[in-house]
Amino acid sequence: QKEVEQDPGPLSVPEGAIVSLNCTYSNSAFQYFMWYRQYSRKGPELLMYTYSSGNKEDGRFTAQVDKSSKYISLFIRDSQPSDSATYLCAMTLTGGGNKLTFGTGTQLKVEL
Amino acid sequence: DSGVTQTPKHLITATGQRVTLRCSPRSGDLSVYWYQQSLDQGLQFLIQYYNGEERAKGNILERFSAQQFPDLHSELNLSSLELGDSALYFCASSATSGRDHEQYFGPGTRLTVT
Numbered sequence: 001q002k003e004v005e006q007d008p009g010p011l012s013v014p015e016g017a018i019v020s021l022n023c024t025y026s027n028s029a030f031q032y033f034m035w036y037r038q039y040s041r042k043g044p045e046l047l048m049y050t051y052s053s054g055n056k057e058d059g060r061f062t063a064q065v066d067k068s069s070k071y072i073s074l075f076i077r078d079s080q081p082s083d084s085a086t087y088l089c090a091m092t093l094t095g096g097g098n099k100l101t102f103g104t105g106t107q108l109k110v111e112l
Numbered sequence: 113d114s115g116v117t118q119t120p121k122h123l124i125t126a127t128g129q130r131v132t133l134r135c136s137p138r139s140g141d142l143s144v145y146w147y148q149q150s151l152d153q154g155l156q157f158l159i160q161y162y163n164g165e166e167r168a169k170g171n172i173l174e175r176f177s178a179q180q181f182p183d184l185h186s187e188l189n190l191s192s193l194e195l196g197d198s199a200l201y202f203c204a205s206s207a208t209s210g211r212d213h214e215q216y217f218g219p220g221t222r223l224t225v226t
Contacts, residue, residue, distance in 0.1 A: 032213035043114065043202055043217035044155070051213075088155065096210040097168045099157035100145075 003027055006089055006103030015112055019076040023089035023103045026070065030091040030101075033065050035074045038086045038105065047074070047087075079110045115139065116218035118203050124224045130191040133221045137184055137205030143167070144186040145206075145215060146178055150199040161186055162208075193225045 006023045013019055021035075032051055036044035050056045053067045062075040072091075076083055086105040092098045115138035125131055137144050146158040157170035161180035172178075175193075180186040190197060200222050204215040 034213060036217075041220075041222075043116075043219045045114070046214065046216060049213050092212050096208070096212060097160065097162075098212045099160070099168055099170050100155075100212065100215060101157075102155040104154045 001026065002104075003101050004089065004091060004103040007106055008104055010107040010109060012109045012111060013079055015079060015081060015110055017079050017110070019074075019079050019083070019108060019110075021074040021076075021087050021089075021106050021108070023072050024070055025072070025091055025101075027091070027101075028067070028070065029093055031094045032092045033063070033072045034090040034092075034100070035061075035063055036088040036090060036102075038088060040085075044088055079108075081110050081112060084109045114216040114218065116203060116205050116216055118201075118218040118221050120221060121219065122222045122224075124226065125193060126226055127193055127195060129193050129225075130189065131193065131223065133188040133190070133201050133203075133223075135186045135188070135203030135205075135218060137186070137203075138216055141205035141207050141216075142184065143206045143208060143211070144180055144184070145204040145212075146172075146186070146188050147202040147204065147217075148199045149202060149220070155202070158188070160212075190223070195225050198223055198225045 034049040035047045038044045060077045064073045088105040089103040090100040117136045158172040160168040204217045
């Protein structure tokens with residue numbers, strides 16, 4: 001079983017929809033939770049990170065972490081065709097010298 | 113644009129050969145990370161350097177090695193290449209070693225081994 005599980009999709013939604021992307025993980029020591037967006041043939045782009053449990057909002061994006069359930073989510077409001085990409089969750093420990101452990105990514109397509 | 117640069121963008125080479133991938137971190141970033149992305153394994157951490165010193169090691173093969181130079185650029189050397197080494201190789205950087213959670217990725221080098 002992988003440390004981080006993510007539904008690969010593809011997920012197809014109409015423009016303007018609310019998108020929910022999720023990851024589950026097994027290592028309870030993870031403290032930082034990140035969401036990256038990766039367009040085809042490009043490098044991953046850091047969208048946002050959250051420390052420990054709670055919510056964080058940045059524009060149309062909201063990240064949620066539930067450490068008790070080992071479950072994280074990214075919500076995208078008012079989705080746009082430009083949001084079409086692969087979304088990767090990633091996690092790491094604190095203290096430095098720690099790798100990022102990535103989910104396999106969810107492919108999202110927002111259609112007109 | 114993340115500010116991390118990688119060269120070359122594409123590399124095609126034969127089995128058994130050796131290649132060098134180059135990365136320049138964002139201005140001021142001291143920490144450099146290397147990742148491999150393949151269809152079957154996803155994004156896998158290889159190695160981290162901080163201010164010239166190796167800081168963390170992931171699933172990096174013995175045929176692979178890396179270093180970070182005094183000007184903070186980094187190189188990943190891949191030798192005795194096999195077909196299975198074909199992948200996207202990304203470099204990422206962060207300000208300090210304690211900011212592993214805030215890594216900025218370069219555009220990647222696509223390696224094809226024939």
